[in-house]
Amino acid sequence: MGAVLARMVFKLEVERQFDNISQSTSTQNFWGRRWNLVSSSILRSTVYDPVRRICSRTCILGERLGLYVAVVATFVVSGIMHELLFYYMGERMWPVWDVLWFFALSGICVSVEIAVKKALKGRWQLNPLILRPLTLGFLMLTAFLWLFPAFERINMDIRVNQEIATFGQFVKGVVVNSNRVSFSLGLDYLLSN
Numbered sequence: 001m002g003a004v005l006a007r008m009v010f011k012l013e014v015e016r017q018f019d020n021i022s023q024s025t026s027t028q029n030f031w032g033r034r035w036n037l038v039s040s041s042i043l044r045s046t047v048y049d050p051v052r053r054i055c056s057r058t059c060i061l062g063e064r065l066g067l068y069v070a071v072v073a074t075f076v077v078s079g080i081m082h083e084l085l086f087y088y089m090g091e092r093m094w095p096v097w098d099v100l101w102f103f104a105l106s107g108i109c110v111s112v113e114i115a116v117k118k119a120l121k122g123r124w125q126l127n128p129l130i131l132r133p134l135t136l137g138f139l140m141l142t143a144f145l146w147l148f149p150a151f152e153r154i155n156m157d158i159r160v161n162q163e164i165a166t167f168g169q170f171v172k173g174v175v176v177n178s179n180r181v182s183f184s185l186g187l188d189y190l191l192s193n
Contacts, residue, residue, distance in 0.1 A: 025131040027109045030139060031075075039078070048074040068111040075107025076100070090154030102146035109138075 003014040016037055024030035032040060051073045055066025079100035087095055126134075151157075 022136070023128075023132065024135045024139075025128050026113055026135055027106060027139065028113050030135060031106060031110060043074050043078060047077045067114065071111045071114065072104065072107040075103045075110070079103030086150045086154060089156070089159070093154060096150070096153070098146045099150045102142055105142060105146070106139075 003016070006012045006014045019034045019037060021030065021034045024034050048070045052066050052070035055061045055069045056063040058066075061069060079102065082099045082103065083095045083097065086099060087093065
């Protein structure tokens with residue numbers, strides 16, 4: 001909606017945030033290519049690439065294990081950032097860390113999925129008609145268990161309703177005041193002529 005509004009009002013092309021999430025065939029596909037593309041790009045360059053590069057250079061982890069560490073680290077950083085957002089939206093309510101667990105679990109699942117894909121080397125794959133509902137069902141289930149309770153904890157529904165009411169009062173004030181301004185400008189014009 002924001003991109004459409006920016007295009008209509010300001011004639012700006014905004015980078016796409018999402019890419020047809022209902023077509024996700026895996027957690028890797030969902031998080032890496034379909035959901036919140038701007039954040040994915042930022043996290044890739046600021047967390048994933050440096051962690052993978054550092055892990056690949058160490059003799060202990062190596063390049064293969066470094067990939068999985070980098071994926072999980074990226075999701076953990078994302079989880080911490082989301083916890084921080086909820087902390088401030090919840091008027092500094094101390095985190096329960098369920099949001100962090102949601103993202104950490106997603107990172108682990110993406111890592112396992114990558115390992116399975118590498119092990120199978122494309123020899124076996126489920127039909128996308130089966131993969132899409134499985135992927136979205138898994139993501140919805142984990143979101144209902146660990147992500148959505150954070151919204152309830154900070155009373156997001158009440159906050160959204162208050163914000164909508166405040167915005168409505170603002171718009172109402174602008175419309176009423178602009179009508180007064182146009183009426184007084186019209187009256188001044190009539191009196192001067």
